[in-house]
Amino acid sequence: MRDPDFKVVQVCKEDEGISVCSGLFAAGHRSLMMMQYTGLLDSVNSLRGVAVEGENPVCMLVGLLGKEPGVAPTQSKKYGVKIIEPILDAMGIAHHWVEEPETRRRSCRPSKRPM
């Protein structure tokens, strides 16, 4: 939060963050929404309205708290982790699983679809 290269906007709840990103986009800025997967689950209606139906680009970095290292999220024993990618697929939201340094580099390419 002290990094001068970033302007951090703290939010009380994750769906607020989706909307703040949308407002920033309308004002001509790029933003990144950082949250845990529980926050994503809590933000599904905002994502539905803003990112999908509104076709408003919202870039998210979503932590999979509790995911087992080396195990694909869909194979996780943690229910909340396991359902994230299928939910994003159902919503038509492009996503990349980032775990190793190589996948980190690949995932930094811009997506053609809203996320």
Added chain:
Amino acid sequence: MMQRDECLKAFKRHRKDEIVVAVYMAAQEMTHIMPNDLNYTFTGAMGQGSSHALGIALGRPDKRVVVFDGDGSLLMNLGSLVTIANAAPKNYIHCLCENGTYETNGSVPIPRAGQIRFVDLAKAAGYPKTYEFSNLWDWDYELEQHS
């Protein structure tokens, strides 16, 4: 008692180049009463107008951003009061039209309709200035002071 459309008409008389965010029924009235390229009606989901307005205010500090929120909407995103107070954009004006209902969903009453002190919630969240109006004359006078 104040009618929201009358409030918007009064606002229109004092409006300069503000970006105005409005939610649901207020957005429809705004579009009808004061069509303007700086009207923003895309809020995606109920309760989110105040947060969209915050993003715009932070992204355009050169412009005043006014949001016409509803009490039902604000209750769905009450934490936004704290988020907005914490971000503290000087160009953000949050107007709440209190009608005691979730108007868009068939005017279902909100919990504790008419008994919630929204202005106190805003104060407690950290809004630096708060006002409450129950007649058009006071609203119009205050708009004049701030225009």
